[in-house]
Amino acid sequence: MSKVRVRFAPSPTGGLHLGGVRTVLYNYLFAKQHKGDFILRIEDTDQTRFVPGAEEYIFACLKWCGMEPDESPLHKGSYGPYRQSERKEQYRQYAEQLVKNGYAYYAFDTKEDLEKMREENKTAENPSPQYDHRIRGKMQNSLSLTEAEVNDLLTRNTPYVIRIKMPENEVIGFTDMIRGEIRFETGLVDDKVLLKADGMPTYHLAVVVDDYLMKITHAFRGEEWLPSAPVHLLLWKYLGWENEMPQWAHLPLILGPNGKLSKRDGAKYGFPVFAMNWTDPRTNELTEGFKERGFLPEAFVNLLAVLGWNDGTEQELFSMEELISKFSMERVHVAGARFDFEKAKWFNHEWIKKSAVQNYTLTVKELLGSAGISVTxxxxxxxxxxxxxxxxxxxxxxxxxxxFFFKTPDRLDVDAVKPKWTADKKDFFTAYADKLASLSEWNIPGLENCFKQLAAEKNIKPGDLQLPLRIMLVGGKYGPPVFAIAELLGKDETIRRINNAIVVIEG
RNA sequence: GCCGCGUUGGUCAAGGGGUUAAGACGCCUCCCUUUCACGGAGGAAUCACGGGUUCGAAUCCCGUACGUGGUACCA
Known part of the structure; x- marks a missing residue:
């Protein structure tokens, strides 16, 4: 069996969202599991939608997620170039070959002609008329015009596109790795444009030609591509490459709170949709990313992996290595999955707990820095x-x-202490600060024993003193066990905070 | 409208003819902890609906409803 080769083929038009990253992930896992290659191909055939920076952004996202391509515009490979715009010249010959063999035709219809056709054929039952076998005879194309007319148009450099000629009455199908057998009636599908007037291929032609030329063995893409599968199927056949067609899998959609997840959902419901922050260079609009929201890449990858896939056991936490060995396309769920941000957060929490702190120390240090706390x-x-x-x-x-470990709190939540504050307590804390000064064992048991002994001497319940101590050291009702805090704070700082706090509370 | 794909608790989901229909998130109760968490023990679902097939259906078939995607010289 030939080496597994898969590809992710985004168009560089903006941010990379959840669904896109999951598509990359499933491709990547499959490739690595089979010791194959993961190729990144840029599908930039629509020049009107080019967005500067989008390609670099995609690379940055993949890098953050830990999924480096084996071949891409940036990673040398033997099947380049990896940008479709740079492969432009290759596509025409295949389109012409299809025309020559009667599988495609020239169409000279202008934008206005097409609009007119849609307008005239529009009915309540058929709100969006297609350019198909029922219509093509009435349009301006090499099927309806005489050879002389066509040649005349051609010699006068009339702009034209090349359209596939869909058979009127065939049933065509394939086996999807996730969904099984899928059939289509070709007569219901329109004559899709293969080569645009500007000489660029459409997705339909480009994906088939490039998958063939790049020796792609497995093609995984979103479910939204399923309806155009018959076009691709026919193209593989008409180009004579049927036996080399990759195996296909159409991945389920990721849904938002209502319907397909969009970046608008993110803004509306307050969760990120893109992998990393993305600022649209035209509008300057910022769309938040998981990275900047504070997700660990391990968690992000993990939560995406199990959104639509599981290994059949109760395991939920998977590292990339585990995913590579356990992933299987057959266990990908067929139905779309609704994204749940609460669960996403849970995954991050779990990964924070299970990771070594070194994994994110640097990031936290930066976060503290931007909050005005410099850690040395x-x-x-x-x-x-x-x-x-x-x-x-x-x-x-x-x-x-x-x-609060690095900076004395600016403000103490005195309201949490004051109502129960007494002279006895003031007395206790004054004495405690004193005793700490001479404490030889500066550790949790030492601090705690000292605290409890003194409380017993003063006849105060230790429990009544814990919260005040916490407020003194932390400033608020949060944080880890209070003696652990004191231990890390060190003797001088602990004593200073206690004494200062007494003054603040008394005042 | 037409075509494709789907439908197990609020969400992610296991299970694919005989199960008390797993587990997780979230929610609630309790324990631990006189901070907040973590951790632990519990609580809440007749598998969209209607017909079949079958001794028996969440599981197979058909229909309906609903959802979702497509229906561009966008990907």
Whole structure:
């Protein structure tokens, strides 16, 4: 069997959203599992939709997710170029070959002609008339015109497209790796444009030609492509490559709160839809990314992998390596899956807990930096992160959970203490600060024993003193166990915070 | 409208003729912890509907409804 080769073929028109990343992921997993190649091909045949920066952005997203292509415009391979715009000259010959063999034809209809045709044939029962076998005889094309007329138009450089000639009455089908047998009636499909007037191929021609030329063995794409599958099927056949056609799988859609997930949903419901922040260079509109929201790439990949796939066991947390060995296209769910941001957050929380803190120390350090807290002692940062990671769902949560280790709180939640504040308590804390100064064992048991002994001496329940101490050190009602905080804060800082807090509370 | 694909709890889902219909997220209760979490123990679903086939159907077949995608010289 020949080497597995799969491809992801985005058009560089904007951000890369969830569904796109999942398509990449399934391609990548399949390729790596079979020791095959993962190819990135840029489908930039629509020059009117070119967006500067979009291609670089796609590479950045793939890199962040840990899915490097084996071949791409940036990774050398023997099947380049990997941008369809740079392959432009290759497509025409295949389109012409189809015309010559009677499988396609020239069409000279202008935009206005097409509009007119749609307008005239539009009825309540048929709101969107197609350019198909019933209509083509009435249009301006090499099927309806005489050879002389066609030659005349051609010599006068009349713009034309090449359309596939769909058979009137055939049934064509294929076996989808996920869905099984799928059939279509060719008479119901329109004569899709294969080569545009500007000489660029449409997706339909380009995908077939390039998949063939690049020796793609398996083609995975979104379910939205299923309706045009008969066109591609016929093209493989008409071009004489039927035996080399890749195996296909059409991946289920990822849905938003209502309907297909769109970037608008993200803005509307407050969750990211793109892998990374994307700013549209034309409108300057920013669409939030999972990365910037504080997701770990491991979590992002994990949650995407199980949105539509599972291994049949109860396992939910998978590393990339596990996914590579366990993934199977046959176990991909057929139905679309609704994206649930709450569950997505759960995955991130789990990955924060299970990862070594070194995995995100740098990111947290940057987050703290932009919150005005500069960390110089990275060893301490790591200890802090280890201590607080159970309480952090998204990376930015670390800012609140760890700031007070590096910076004396600006504001104490005195309201949490004042109502129950007494002279006895003031007395206790004054004495505790004193005793800490001479404490030899600066560790959790030492701090706690000292605290409890003193509380017993003063005849106060230790429980009544814990919250005030927390407020003194943290500023609020949150954070890890209070003696663990004191331990990391160190003797001087702990004593200073207690004494300062007494003044604030008394005032 | 037509065509394709789909339909198991709010969500992700296992299960593919005989099960008390797994598990996870979220929600609720309790335990742990006199912070917040983590962790632990519980609670809540007759598998869209209607017909078949069968001794028996969430599982097979047909229909209906609903959802979703396509119906561009966009991908």
């Amino acid at each position: 002692d990275e060893g301490k940062l790591e200890s802090v992160l280890e201590l607080v990671k159970d309480r952090c769902t998204l990376l930015p949560d670390f800012v609140q959970q760890s700031s």
